[in-house]
Amino acid sequence: MIVTIDGVAASGKSSVASGVARALHVPYLSSGLLYRAATWAALQHGLPLDTPEAEGPLLDLLHAQTQAGTPLDLRPLPEGNQVWQAGRDISEALHTAEVDAHVSAAAVLPGLREWVNAQLRALTPPFLAEGRDMGSTVFPHADHKFYLHASARVRAERRVKERAQDVDSVEAALKLRDERDVRQSAPAPDAIHIDTGSGTLPEIIAQVLAHLPAPSAT
Numbered sequence: 001m002i003v004t005i006d007g008v009a010a011s012g013k014s015s016v017a018s019g020v021a022r023a024l025h026v027p028y029l030s031s032g033l034l035y036r037a038a039t040w041a042a043l044q045h046g047l048p049l050d051t052p053e054a055e056g057p058l059l060d061l062l063h064a065q066t067q068a069g070t071p072l073d074l075r076p077l078p079e080g081n082q083v084w085q086a087g088r089d090i091s092e093a094l095h096t097a098e099v100d101a102h103v104s105a106a107a108v109l110p111g112l113r114e115w116v117n118a119q120l121r122a123l124t125p126p127f128l129a130e131g132r133d134m135g136s137t138v139f140p141h142a143d144h145k146f147y148l149h150a151s152a153r154v155r156a157e158r159r160v161k162e163r164a165q166d167v168d169s170v171e172a173a174l175k176l177r178d179e180r181d182v183r184q185s186a187p188a189p190d191a192i193h194i195d196t197g198s199g200t201l202p203e204i205i206a207q208v209l210a211h212l213p214a215p216s217a218t
């Protein structure tokens, strides 16, 4: 079984995916973390990301890291996805305002989208996949699809509890990221839409689970 959970930035995708995945006893995959990891790697190496010409050097870097035996390695652990590189957990460095500000530019590069999608499609179901285009593009034949949304204000108020930033600037940054991501963020036509602003996290997880087959006893 494949379940996709897409939605706008900070709509609760990874929190909901994590809760649902635990209840179903299956892993969940954060596609956004792979886009973030590639962006982080580019920033580390001083590669520009804001032009179509950025694609070649970025793909070369990712390829070189793989060849050197130090690829960006997504680990879909039940307690949360991590990315490791060269024996180091780099996950914390991926959720910064700097990566947030550049990731949308990287994510429009077609070669990077192929790099991410190939890694996800190589995995064997059952799993949940969360991101923007999991249900529309990457796994169009998924068994169940969800699309999460909430007002920018609600999302910003939640995010400031995780980061030392003011709510107005977080809201502005979220709106900007939504605009930049709009191309790959169209919901799959068969996705069930859920407003995560309308309930607590356990309530939203229960709402998703209500649409899914009961978890196996194991």
Ligand SMILES: Nc1ncnc2c1ncn2[C@@H]1O[C@H](COP(=O)(O)OP(=O)(O)OP(=O)(O)O)[C@@H](O)[C@H]1O
Pocket: 007, 008, 009, 010, 011, 012, 013, 014, 015, 016, 032, 158, 159, 161, 162, 196, 197, 199, 200, 201, 202, 204
């Ligand atoms: N229904 C909810 N009620 C209250 N808080 C929530 C709810 N859903 C998510 N949150 C909180 O909102 C914040 C953002 O959630 P999360 O990181 O899961 O979103 P995301 O869509 O994966 O974000 P991003 O797009 O930036 O990766 C977290 O602090 C999470 O605990």
Ligand SMILES: Nc1ccn([C@@H]2O[C@H](COP(=O)(O)O)[C@@H](O)[C@H]2O)c(=O)n1
Pocket: 009, 010, 013, 031, 032, 033, 035, 036, 103, 104, 105, 107, 108, 130, 131, 132, 133, 134, 177, 181, 184
């Ligand atoms: N399927 C996806 C997932 C993510 N992106 C891009 O990555 C950014 C970070 O994703 P989060 O889920 O952590 O918010 C996001 O802003 C997109 O630019 C994507 O394009 N497709």
